[in-house]
Amino acid sequence: MARDVPGSVVNAQRVLGLIVATSGVITLLIWLMRDDVLRAWAEGNEGAQSILAEGGVDALRASPSAPGFVALAVVAFVGFALLAMVLGSFFRGGHAWTRPVLTATAGVGVLVGAVCLDNHLPAIFVVLSALVIVEGVVLSYFLWQRETTSHLRD
16 A cells, blocks of 8 residues: 655645756756856956957857856756656655755755846846745745655655
């Protein structure tokens, strides 16, 4: 007979899925708005500002100092989505070690979201970063509920 899964565990998994979905939207937007992201990065970099002023965004994109934001975002998203899938599966199975790992993952998401809020990114990224912060806090809330604790085994 299968164990009943408490509502807090189901809700934690739903929020984890929302975080993955939000991360996917952010990754897609980084690709669609790659020039805007590159310009935002250049605002805090004197060398990039001079390249941008001299040759425009094409010169900045061709510069070896410009990060490959799209590639970084895709690799980070795929890695995070796979990690979330594996951790979520073990969490649903009642493995207690997943709770602190998922809490730390949510904490990293909150930290990354906070950093993104302070980097002059386009408004949609600010909104999505704030959403990731809220989702991370909500995930942590569900992870540490009493019924979640009763579901987890050592």
